[in-house]
Each structure stands twice: as structure tokens, then as C-alpha cells.
Amino acid sequence: MFFRFLSLAAVALTLQSAPVSAEFRIAFDGSGLQRCTTGRPAVVNSPAFRISGLPAGTKAVRFRLKDLDVPHYDHGGGWVEMTGDGVVPPGKFRYKSPCPPGRVHQYEWTAVAKTKLGGGKTLGTAKAQRKYPE
Template identity: 45%
Template sequence: MKRLVLFVSTGLALSVCMGNGGKAVAAGSATLSVSFNWCSGTPATKVSGIPAGAKTLRFRLKDHQATGYQHGGGEYPVSGKSVSIPCGGLKSKSYEGPSPPAGQVHDYEWIVTAVDAGGSVVGTGSAVRKFPQ
């Protein structure tokens, strides 16, 4: 994650991390623990380390070998420090599961961003799995 330091006229510096697609993420935001398993529909997912104040988890699937391919993702409401989402439990119209060309194995990253009620990022995490396994 890139760190951007902004200097203001008073000589103070404000430090933020650039992540979440180039959006500013507050320095000190939580690192989420993420694990998932492939299944029919959206992956069965466990997320822990969710910080207080987080209201929504945003998910995005990234193919490391076909970086321009958009697999989409979805959102899931949260109210605690951890969540277990069953297979197919993430409701999304934009999610498209892993689909490497026949005979190829790709690395897929399931990226999770925790946001508060105002939409500010309060935590990020991800996990990578091969498909097919």
C-alpha cells in the first residue's frame, strides 16, 4: 500500500494510505483477517478483526493473471467483530465467479473493505486462492 504524506502550511504532516482503488484510507485502519472457500455462487467467507464502527463489508474478486477482467463483488452488512458468510450468501448482481481458460490455473484474490456509516474505509484485508484447486 502506498503512503502519501501531505504537508500543510503549519508544518504539520497528514499521513494517509492509498488503497481501495486509489481512495484514501485512514492511517491506522484495521487489517482484516480473511479466508474463503470456492463453492457454487459467491465464496463461503470468514472475516474477523472487523473494527467497531464498521457497518458494511465490500467484496471484490481479482484475477491476478487477467487483471483487466472485472469479476465484480458485493456488499454485506455487519454489526460485530467477525462474520461467516455461507456459500452463496453474498447477494450480488455483479459477481462473476472464477473462470480461467480451460487448462489454466489462476490466482484469485478476494478483497474485503470495511466501511463505516459515512462510507469511510476503516479496515481492509484479502486472501488468495487458486482456481481450479
């Protein structure tokens, strides 16, 4: 019985001390985006992204923009090769800018961590939202 107790205690101690991986997150800076409310988006350079908790084994991230008020419209996105957590500078790819027709819409960037550029296994997904224009 004593050894069984020690085994359970060792398992509990191991579980408590196991490292917890950081959550995959993105944030973006849309401050340089030219105001557009005509409903006719322009093709523009991507914003800067801050990435944290990038899953182990990630070689590339695929970014896509979605207008949550008009989800069928394809704003596009792009691929970025990754070397670690940090900042993805602006202009790494081009996409169709937010440009709702005369009212505020909710937009969402989705970042999908992949094992290779252009495809491979999905290792994680992160999302960030913002209203435009604000």
C-alpha cells in the same frame, strides 16, 4: 530525577499493557464452486467468508474478486451489512465466477470495511488468495 524516572516507567508500563487490536482478516470457502475452464465465467452466488479482526465502527464490508493473472477483468462483488466478526453465509451477493481459459490463475478476494453500506469511510482492508482450479 526520581520523579522523571517514575514518569518514564509509567509511560513504558502503559505502552506494554495497551490492548493490541486483532488484524482484519478474511478467508473464504470456494469448495462449492462448479469447475470452469472455458474463459466464460457464470454469474454465481458468493462463497462463505470468515471474518476476524473487523475494525471498530464497521457497518458494512465491500467484497471484490480479482484475477491476478488478468487484473483488468471485472469479476464484480458485493456489499454485506455486518453485525460483528464471524461468518458471512454463502449467497449474500452474486459475482462472475473464476473461469480461466484452460490453465490455473491466481484469484484474490478483497474485503474493505466501511462505516456505512454503499460507502462511507474506509476502516480497513483484508485480502485472501487462492489458485483456481486446483
